[in-house]
Structure formats: structure tokens, C-alpha cells
Amino acid sequence: MALGILAIGGYLPKARLQRTDIANANAWFNPALKGLAKGERTMANWDEDTVTMAVEAGRDCLTGIDRNIVAGIYMASTSFPFQDRQNAGIVADALNLSTRIQTLDISSSQRAGSSALLTALQSVHSAEGPILVSASEKRRTRAASPLELTTGDGAAAVLVGEGEPVARYIGGHTEAVDFVDHFRGEGEAFDYSWEERWVRDEGYMKIAPNAINNLLDKVGVSAQDIDRFCFPVAMRRAASGLARKIGIAENAVADNLQSNCGETGSAHSLVLLVHALEQAKPGEKILVAGFGQGCDVLLFEATEAIKTAGDRLAISGHLANGRPENRYTRYLSFNNLLTMERGIRAEVDKQTGLSTLYRNKGMSQKLLGGQCSECGTCQFPKSKICVNPDCGAIDSQADEPFADKAAKLNSYTADRLTYSPDPPTYFGMVQFAGGGRMMSDLTDIDPDIELEVGISMRMVFRVKDYDMLRGFRRYFWKATPQNDTH
Amino acid sequence: MASGIKDKVAILGMGCSKFGERWNDNAEDLMVEAYAEALEDSGIETSQIEAAWLGTAIEEQHVGKSGIPLAMALRLPYIPVTRVENFCASGTEAFRGAVYAVASGACDIALALGVEKLKDTGYGGLPQRGRGSVNDLFWANASAPGSFAQLATAYSAKHKIPAEDLKRAMAHVSVKSHDNGSRNPKAHLRNKIDEDKVMNAPMIAEPLGLFDCCGVSDGAACAIVTRPDIARGLGKKDLVTVKALQLAVSNGTESQHNSWDGSYFATTRKAAERSYQEAGITKPRDQISMFEVHDCFSITEVITMEDLYISSEGAAVKDIMDGFYDADGKVPCQIDGGLKCFGHPIGASGLRMIYEMYLQMNGRAGERQREQDPVLGMTHNLGGYPHQNVSSITIVGKEGA
Numbered sequence: 001m002a003l004g005i006l007a008i009g010g011y012l013p014k015a016r017l018q019r020t021d022i023a024n025a026n027a028w029f030n031p032a033l034k035g036l037a038k039g040e041r042t043m044a045n046w047d048e049d050t051v052t053m054a055v056e057a058g059r060d061c062l063t064g065i066d067r068n069i070v071a072g073i074y075m076a077s078t079s080f081p082f083q084d085r086q087n088a089g090i091v092a093d094a095l096n097l098s099t100r101i102q103t104l105d106i107s108s109s110q111r112a113g114s115s116a117l118l119t120a121l122q123s124v125h126s127a128e129g130p131i132l133v134s135a136s137e138k139r140r141t142r143a144a145s146p147l148e149l150t151t152g153d154g155a156a157a158v159l160v161g162e163g164e165p166v167a168r169y170i171g172g173h174t175e176a177v178d179f180v181d182h183f184r185g186e187g188e189a190f191d192y193s194w195e196e197r198w199v200r201d202e203g204y205m206k207i208a209p210n211a212i213n214n215l216l217d218k219v220g221v222s223a224q225d226i227d228r229f230c231f232p233v234a235m236r237r238a239a240s241g242l243a244r245k246i247g248i249a250e251n252a253v254a255d256n257l258q259s260n261c262g263e264t265g266s267a268h269s270l271v272l273l274v275h276a277l278e279q280a281k282p283g284e285k286i287l288v289a290g291f292g293q294g295c296d297v298l299l300f301e302a303t304e305a306i307k308t309a310g311d312r313l314a315i316s317g318h319l320a321n322g323r324p325e326n327r328y329t330r331y332l333s334f335n336n337l338l339t340m341e342r343g344i345r346a347e348v349d350k351q352t353g354l355s356t357l358y359r360n361k362g363m364s365q366k367l368l369g370g371q372c373s374e375c376g377t378c379q380f381p382k383s384k385i386c387v388n389p390d391c392g393a394i395d396s397q398a399d400e401p402f403a404d405k406a407a408k409l410n411s412y413t414a415d416r417l418t419y420s421p422d423p424p425t426y427f428g429m430v431q432f433a434g435g436g437r438m439m440s441d442l443t444d445i446d447p448d449i450e451l452e453v454g455i456s457m458r459m460v461f462r463v464k465d466y467d468m469l470r471g472f473r474r475y476f477w478k479a480t481p482q483n484d485t486h
Numbered sequence: 487m488a489s490g491i492k493d494k495v496a497i498l499g500m501g502c503s504k505f506g507e508r509w510n511d512n513a514e515d516l517m518v519e520a521y522a523e524a525l526e527d528s529g530i531e532t533s534q535i536e537a538a539w540l541g542t543a544i545e546e547q548h549v550g551k552s553g554i555p556l557a558m559a560l561r562l563p564y565i566p567v568t569r570v571e572n573f574c575a576s577g578t579e580a581f582r583g584a585v586y587a588v589a590s591g592a593c594d595i596a597l598a599l600g601v602e603k604l605k606d607t608g609y610g611g612l613p614q615r616g617r618g619s620v621n622d623l624f625w626a627n628a629s630a631p632g633s634f635a636q637l638a639t640a641y642s643a644k645h646k647i648p649a650e651d652l653k654r655a656m657a658h659v660s661v662k663s664h665d666n667g668s669r670n671p672k673a674h675l676r677n678k679i680d681e682d683k684v685m686n687a688p689m690i691a692e693p694l695g696l697f698d699c700c701g702v703s704d705g706a707a708c709a710i711v712t713r714p715d716i717a718r719g720l721g722k723k724d725l726v727t728v729k730a731l732q733l734a735v736s737n738g739t740e741s742q743h744n745s746w747d748g749s750y751f752a753t754t755r756k757a758a759e760r761s762y763q764e765a766g767i768t769k770p771r772d773q774i775s776m777f778e779v780h781d782c783f784s785i786t787e788v789i790t791m792e793d794l795y796i797s798s799e800g801a802a803v804k805d806i807m808d809g810f811y812d813a814d815g816k817v818p819c820q821i822d823g824g825l826k827c828f829g830h831p832i833g834a835s836g837l838r839m840i841y842e843m844y845l846q847m848n849g850r851a852g853e854r855q856r857e858q859d860p861v862l863g864m865t866h867n868l869g870g871y872p873h874q875n876v877s878s879i880t881i882v883g884k885e886g887a
Contacts, residue, residue, distance in 0.1 A: 344607065345614040356619045364623040379742045381624065387742045411640040411748040415632030415691040417611050424691075427626035428636060429748055429873065437744055439626045439633075439873055453643040465622070476624055 003121065004165025004300065006130055008274045008309055009061025009157040011053050012261060012318035014444050015325040016040035019149050025328045026144035033149060041262035042152035043325055046334045046421040047443055047462040050077040050136035051087050052475065053155035055094040055461040058134055059404075061157040063312045067095060070159070071129035072102035074120050076112035078184070078266050079138050080105060081473060090475065091134060093365040094461045096401055102127065112266040113156075114290025117273075118172045118298060120160040130161025137265030142190050143337050150234035152262025156270035156315065166309035167277055167286065167300035173215035176294040177207050196235065204231075204238050204291065209246050211295035212287065219299060223247035226299075227284035228276040230254045232268035233291060248287070260319055266292070273300075275315040280306050323446055334421065345419040350467040352474045362399065367459060367477045369436055370397030378402075378435035406433040407457040407479060412442065430457050430479045443478040456482035490764040493885060494589040496717040496725040498710045499528025502841045505705035505829030506674040513548040513603035514559040516706035520834070521560050521599060524708040529720060533563055535710065536593035540569045541580030541600035542833035543869070547613050548603035556599055571833075573869020574780060575733065575878035576600060577707065578836030582731050582878075584711050594716055600838075601706035602831035612702055631691040631699050633871040634783040638693050640748030641789060645800040653693055655803040656784035657684035659811075660697045663781065663820050666813050667827025669854040674703045674829030684784075698784040703829030707837035709844075714885060726847045729765035729862065730881040732757040741873040751868065753877035754793035761879040762795075767862070771796050774881075775860035776846065777811070777819040778839035780868040781826050787819065790866060794879075813854065821846070821854055832869075836878065839865035843882050861887045 023037035044053065054075055062070070073095075075088035082090075088103040106116040113135030120131040136155035141147040181203050182193040193199075208231070216223060226248045231239035239253045254276050256263065264271050269290040276286050280302040290296040310316070325331070332338035362368040363381045370382030374393035377386055378400050386393045412428030426442035428451075443462055445451065457479040464476040501523025503516045511519075525532065540556035542549060549555035553567030570579040577600030584596035607613045612630055616622055638656075642649050661681055667673040679697060687695035714725055734753035740746040758770075767773050779794070781787040788806060791797045796817065797805040805811065811819035822828050822842040825835060843863035845851040862883035869876045 344609045348614050348616065350622075352623070353619045357623065360620055360623055377743070381742075383738070383742075387738050389739055389743070389745070411636035411643075413632045413635035413639070413691045413694075414689075415627075415629050415635070417631055417690050418627055418629035419614065420627060425627050425629075425632065427628055427632060429640075431744055435744055437742060438624075439628065439741060439871070441626045453639055464624075464627075474623065 001162050002165055002168045003124070003162050004168040005158045005277070006161050006163055006165055007061050007065060007159040008166065008277050008314055009057045009059070009063070009312060010155065010271060010274045010315040010318055011056035011060060012042045012154040012315065013044045013048055013053070014321060014323050015043040015045065016260070016322040017043040017325045017328070017331050021326050021328045022149055029144050033144065033146065036146060036149040039259035040322070040324065041149065042154050043331050044138050044153040044334070045444060047478070048138070048153070049081045049463060050079050050138050050155065051081055051090050052461050052463060053138065053153065054091045054134040054136040054157065057136065057155040057157035058091060058095050058132055060312050060314060061132065061159055062095065065159065067097055069129045070097050070101060070132050071127040072104070072131040073097070074104045074106055074116040074131060074133045076106045076116035076135040076266050077137055078107055078110065078112060079140070080107060090365065093361060094475070096366045096403065110266050110292030111269070111290030111294070111296050114269040114288065114296035114298065117158065117160065117270065118174065118296055121169050121172065124161050130159050133158050133160055133270070135267035135270040137267040139265045140189050140335055143332060147191060150258065150263055152264050154261060154264040154271055155267050156274045158270060158274065164305050165303060166305045167302050170221065170299040170301055171215060171219040172296065172298040173211055173218060174294060174296045175207055175211040175214065178293050179203050179207060180293070200235060200238060204233065204242060205245065208242055208289060208291060208295045211297045212246055212289065215297045215299060221285065221299065224249060225285055226252050226287045228252055228254050228280060228286040230269065230272035230276055230286065230288040232256065232263065232272050232289065234258055234263035271315055277302065277306065278310040278314050278316050282306055343419060349469065350465040351470065352467060352472055357474065364476050367401065367403040368399045369402045371400040372396045373398060378432065380436045380438050402432060402436060403459050403477060407431060407459065409451065409453060409455050409457050409479070410437070411453060412451050441478040442480065444480045451481070458482045491585065491589055491731050492729050492765055493714065493727045495585045495711050495728045496714040496722070496885065497844055497882070498530065498595065498712045498717050498720065498722065499524045500709050500841045500844045501527060502672060502707040502838055503705050504672045505703045505831060507605045508704035509605065511704065513601050514555065516603065516704060517556065517559045517599055517601050520706040520708040524710050528710045530595065530710065532560065534595050535562065535565060535597045536595055537565055537584070537587050538562055538567045538597040538599065539580035539583035540567060541576035541598065541836070542569065542602055543571050543573055543576045544602065544604065544613055544832060545571070546615070547606060549601070572876050574782065574832050575836060575867040575869045575876045576833040577838070578865070578867050578878040578880055581709055581837055581840060581880065582733070584709065585728050585731060588711050588713055595710065595712045597708065597710050598837060599706060599708040600833040600836060602833045603704045604702050604831060605704050610702065628871065629691065631694050631783060634786055635691040635694045636748060637789055637872050638785045644747055644749040647800070647803060649693060651803060653685065654681065655788055655806045656698055657681040658806050659781065659784040659787045660684050660826055662812055663824045663826035666821050666854060667823025670823050670828060673823040673827050674701050675823070675827040694783055694785065700782050700825035700830045701827070703831045705829055705831035705834045705838070707834040707841050709837055709840060724848070725885040726844050726882055727885045728880070729883050730761040730879065732761045732764065733876065733878045735876045736870070736874045748872065750789055751793045751872060751875065751877055753875055754790060754866065754868065757877045757879045758794045761881055765881045770794065771817070774817060774862050774864050776817060776821060776843070776856065776863050777866070778822065778824065778842055778863070779819060779866040781820055781824040782830065782868065786868060791819065794864070794866065818856065821856065836865065836867045836880070840880060840882060847884060
């Protein structure tokens, strides 16, 4: 029995916005952006937020693991969809976890992700089982800002606990320093940032070495012994400069994923950690930091179990699963940076009855249907009377989870009449293996690939409707072509 | 075994407003326009009407709830007035209420009126509204064309009919309706089109283009019904009587049970089987003189002709391309222009279809009158989505047929 990371998972949205398209569109305003115009950044779909991305990372992390053992979810983000409604609780519901768990949102700093991981490692011994730590970010940035180019949307998750870890926890340390390199005040949508050179020289290069050296001293590991060093900031050469200063080998510096993902804010330390663990060999030491008003550092050692840790999409699988996106105005529109003419059809009131939602959240948030104990028929949604025309038993159905069932597409269309933030609206009849079906919204449809009757589909948790009048959003499950995601 | 409705009730009078974009008329004006024609045709007074049914589907958009709007518009003398709603079958439901009332002997003369005033939304197409608080949590973000479009993908896959051939047959359906509508002074759309125009039109919901979709219209239609003996007593001859009235409603099998393949209307098949039995029809393809079916979308008409057992399964494309359903074909379908061109004021549509049958059987259909005397006519409405719908069928015909 050892304390550490039991499983890893990740999620990156499929669309990869090409930085040249951002820079070209804004060149008239800020030609200097061309210096950042290389590679691509992840771009969340209109129906994705930090909750939905955390759900996907959580599903990936819990692949092959009995969800009933999970005793807690700590969710880190600085871009939670809800200020007062626990976001981790929505993730727990979508993952169909038990209600006997601890749920916690951790926020307000770019090191929220590393702090959540550290807190989980420090507290899991007193929990009734492992804790799922999920970090997810979808930061809003101003058009033509450097952050628009250097950030990306994404999530990562690790299951922390005692058992046979893929990476044993050696130790951790935090230096808390109210160094304000940027901030986002109450009610503000965007970050306000100070000069990069000051952030580098007085922040990264002074606070981080202090934290790292303190940790290495504490655990008696020398800098040369570090095999992988994850320093989750976008700035070019920041991590390598730090490594040089501390004495970490240059080839130990982990790719910060600037070229193909972007910096995913408070999720980025976990994104880099998961990415490093996917590649790590047994015995390797992995040092991960989180920077923001101080610095968290954590040290892990990969075990024999690391060999099978990457049998899932994690970060590498999602990096490989991208689709180039050249439509910059689509990005602007999805992030409410462009006032689109949505038409009168978009004015339909999307109020959600909170009592209606609570009563039906097994169906809508967990995607629970029913299975008839008389005839075995599975159906969605569950109902009092079995849908099988040859059965009709009453009150015979037990909860049946549909979220992870294999499914096929029976019929579909691309609807240009109904309002959607991303027309056309794709939807179709999705039929589940073992019974049950639903007329389902489809999402992440590649406009260049024709849908076909009979293709395999997978269900994903997404935003169904935004209630602009009240600041609420309701979630539900949608189908997406399986070959594109797994 | 119930004896059914056959020949128990006759149509005493009918009326129909002009359908279209009636920018300067309220729903009440349209109701009175249809009613005035029906009343004159029937030869009775308002005071002789003993009960009335109002069919309207999207009442929030115009008259609001209850039977009161009909009673007030027509100044009905404190009689029972009931508002019914069953999606696009609402007009037929109003008719069913009035016919059943007369057949039961509860009253001698009853009225059915359907109305819809849709052109007050500020945009084209049907009004976009919530679908119920629980349904909104999980129903797909579906429009009507998007839902019906899926019939095409499922039908093509099942019968191995190339999408291009199906689209061509769908185009023929719309061209035919435009031809027919051009000869109908009350129709919303009276322009002729050709197949290329349909094939090349902007896409609404793949594979349905603009001309595969019916119009959204304002309009009203009205029927006054009574027993055949009373009609004769009032001096009516060559009566048109009701032969069958059937309705089938989805119970969730199509939407939740894997037994339905998405390529046909389970409801329409049931309603058709019961209708033929009620009317004593054994060979519908030979016996029915004409059809008005619910051509909300061209693909709906294609598939409905199979579900009504007129074209055999998978063979509607051939019948359509052979001109079987053309105005001068063996059995015309939508000789008045159909929903596609006469228009589709939802609550009025079922009664509009019966109105056309009634005119044709009385030889009063003007320029579009069938040369061959129609004997039996079948109307069909479909409301909702292919996977979850109501399907209504009415057969009317000459008394004794």
C-alpha cells in the first residue's frame, strides 16, 4: 500500500483554433501578435464548459474503475460556470457517483489545480476511499490579447488514494506569496496582466526556485534526479530557464504544450502531469509545479503500474484527436466576444424549473434510464409502465445507466431552421446496444465528414441550453461519433 | 363490435377562408369568413347549432385558451363549445367531436371550426416554443423539418433507394402541389415550379430543401354536420356522409423501443387499417377516388402513401414518378394544392381537406374539378414527429357508397 496517483485521465476539446487565423484577423490592430502565431490552441465547443470537460476527464480517469469506491471529488478551476452551486457536485452527478462523497470546488488562483491535488494527497488517508481531483479551465480572454493565443481549453483528472499507485507521492510543498502578476476582480470577465518580463524575473525565477528547493531539501532528492519537470506556464523558455537555475537536466523539462494545446490555466499543472505520466517509465521522478500567488510543487515517482496507466485517451489521445479550426469568428461567437444576430427564434425562454430538474436529474444529469425486471427491456427515459408492447409491467423498472453504453445512429439530419449557436443543429435517433433509444442532439460533428446510418456513437455530457435571462445553464447528454473520440 | 360511424352523419355545409399571409386579419376574422360560407351553404341559422368544437393548436399565438373565442366570434347562443388540440390533427379532432355528438343523438346539428393565425411571430416557419418543462430537459433541439427529414435517411437506408432518386420523387410531389395550387383561388401559394428548382433550393434540414416544406399560413375552415335524415328534411340532396373517423396516437414504442426502424409511421398504418374496416373498404387503391394527405414535407407524402396501403412498401417513389397521384392521374393526391400550397394553418388543415372532398363530390371545385366523379375521399393528418405523433384519418363519400 502506498499513497499516490491511482489513475489518470484527460480531456481536450476537439477543435484546434489555428493561431495564424487569430493573428491575421487582428494584425491591423496589433501586428506584434504575429510573434505568437504558431501552432494551434484547443477551443471548447459552444456546449462545453469547465463542468462538461471535467466530466469527460473524470470518465477517462475512471475507465475500468468501480465508481462506487470514489469518496470525493475536488474540482479546480477559475472559470466555474456557477459561483454558488457546487460545480463538483454536477460532475459527481454526471459521473453517477454515490451521494456519500465529499465534493469541493477549489478556485481563485492559477495554482488551484496543484493545490487541489496537494490537498487531496494530504487528506485522502482520512477519507473512505480515493479522491478524484479534476482541474478544468475555459478562460475568457479579450480579442487580440496575447492570452487569446497562448491559452487553451481543457481538463485533466487524477484519482488519488492509497493502494497500488501508478505514481507514488514523495512529497509536496507550497510557498504562498501574494505576487499579483495578474488578477480578475469581482464581476470582471477578463484578466488584467502586468508586464511579462517582471513576472518572469521576480515571479517565476525567484518564487518557484524557492519552492522547488525547499521541497527537494525536505524529501532529500537532488535536482539532477528529476526525470520530468512540469512547469505549467505558456512563456517560452521559462521552464528551461528555471531548470537551469535549479540544476534540473534540460532534457527533463516537459513540453508545455504551447504548440498544440495552449496553456489551460489552473488545469495546466494536471494536464502536464497526466501527459508526463503517460510517457513515464517505472522509477522516474516527476516534479510538477503550480504557479499563482506563490508556488505549489509536488514530487512523484512512477511505479511498475505506470506501464498500463496510459491505456486511455488521457492527454496524448486527445492531442491526436483534434480538428483544425480556421473560423476565428466562430471562436469569438462561442465566447460571447461577438454580438451575433441570433434571430427571434433564439428568444425562447429557457427557464429551468429547479424542482423539475431535481425530480428528473437522474434522467437528465446521470442519463439513467430503466430496465424492466419482468421482461429485461431497457428504455430511456425510465417510466412507470414498461415500453415493451408485449410486457407493459407496472413499476418494474430499476435504474439503468445509459451514459457508457455503445450506441448506433439510426437516422439523422442537419437542421438549419431551429436556433443553435452553431448551425446546423445535428440530431438523430440513437439506439443503444442492449435496448433503448433516444432522439438525441448530436455534437462535435465534423462538417467535412458525412454522417451515415449505422455508425457508432458515444454519449457525452454537454450544456443543453443557456438561460441568458437568469444566468442558468442546463446540462444533458448528446451523442457524438465514436470513431472520432475513442 | 362497434358498428362504426359509416353513413350516420352527413355534411350539411362547409366553408373555408382564403389561406395565406393574412396580415390584416385576426383569427376571429378568419373564423367568421369560413363560418359565413358554411352557414350559407347549410341553409340554417346560427340558432339551430346546438354544439360546437374549436380546433386550434398554437392558441398562445392568437386566440388563447378555451371555447370562448369561437363562441364570441360567431355569437353562438350559449351552447356547449369545446376547444380541442391534438397537434396538426386539431381540425380533424374538432370534426370528430361534432360528428360523434350528432351520431350519438345528443344533438341534431353541430359545428366544427378550425383556425390558426401563425403569421404574427416575426419570422418564417412554425413558432418556436417550449415543449413542456420535463421534455425541455432532454428532448433534442428539433424543428419540424429536422424531425421529418430523418424519415428520408431511414427510408433510403431501409429500401436501398439512392438518396438522389428519393429526392427526385420528393421534388415531383412538390411540383405537383404547386401545379394544383395554381388552380385554387383560396390557396396560399399559386406559383408553378419545376423539379430543378426544388432540387437546387436552399437546405432547411437535410435532405429537405425549401420547396420540400409546406407553407405556414393563416386560415380557418368550418363544417356543419347533422344526421342524413335531417339533412334531407332541410332539402339537401346527394349527401356527402362520413364513412370513417380514426385516430392513432404514439405510445412511446417508436421513440423508446427498438422495434421501429424510423422509415414509416406506425400510427398511420393502424389508423388506416381501422378506417378501411370502418368504411367497409377492401381494396383502397381501387376504391378511394382521391386523397388529401398531410404533406407537411414532401417526404411525409411519399411515405404516407405506403402507410395508407396505396403504394406497396418501397414502391411509392415509382408510383409518384409514374404520375399515379397527379391531378389527372389514377388517384389524385392533394388536388387542391395540399398543405404545401393551399397552406397549413394547423387547426384548420384537417377541415380544409374535408372541404376539398366535399366540393369535389358536389362538383363545385371549379378549375380543378375532377372529371371522373369522386365517390370516396380520404383525408389524413399527422401531428408531432415521426417518432412520436398523432395520426388522424377521415373518409367521406357519397351516401350509400
